[in-house]
Amino acid sequence: xxxxxxxYAGYLHYTVSFRLWTDTCRQLADCKGSLDERQALVDxxxxxxxxxxxxxxxxESLIADTLEYIQSEDAGDPDLLGAISPITNNLKEDRxxxxxxxxxxxxRRSGS
Numbered sequence: 001x002x003x004x005x006x007x008y009a010g011y012l013h014y015t016v017s018f019r020l021w022t023d024t025c026r027q028l029a030d031c032k033g034s035l036d037e038r039q040a041l042v043d044x045x046x047x048x049x050x051x052x053x054x055x056x057x058x059x060e061s062l063i064a065d066t067l068e069y070i071q072s073e074d075a076g077d078p079d080l081l082g083a084i085s086p087i088t089n090n091l092k093e094d095r096x097x098x099x100x101x102x103x104x105x106x107x108r109r110s111g112s
Contacts, residue, residue: 002073004080007059007066011087014055018094021048025101046105049098056095063088 001009028041063084070080 003062003065003069004073007062010055010059010062014052014059014091014094017048017051017055021045021052021098024048042105046102049101052098053095053102056091056098059087060091 024041024045028038028045031038031041067081067084070077070084
């Protein structure tokens with residue numbers, strides 16, 4: 001498996017976990033259920049936001065090696081190289097969202 005394959009796999013994990021997290025956040029926002037049902041959704045969104053953050057860590061750790069691989073093995077494919085910048089920006093934005101959510105829930109749970 002090449003570093004590019006690892007990058008693709010990590011990015012897939014990140015996008016799936018991010019989609020699950022945003023879907024669960026929507027469910028929570030629309031929830032008219034009991035306190036226990038809402039609490040279960042809060043717990044699930046917290047778990048998923050931590051998965052998103054972990055998957056972003058994995059993808060970010062592969063970016064430098066992926067760029068190097070593309071430049072050396074794929075003859076510097078401009079399309080692949082050009083795709084990395086928007087991906088990096090998305091990762092930063094989505095990390096900020098996930099981290100904000102984690103902090104919010106943890107503050108609420110600690111009573112702050």
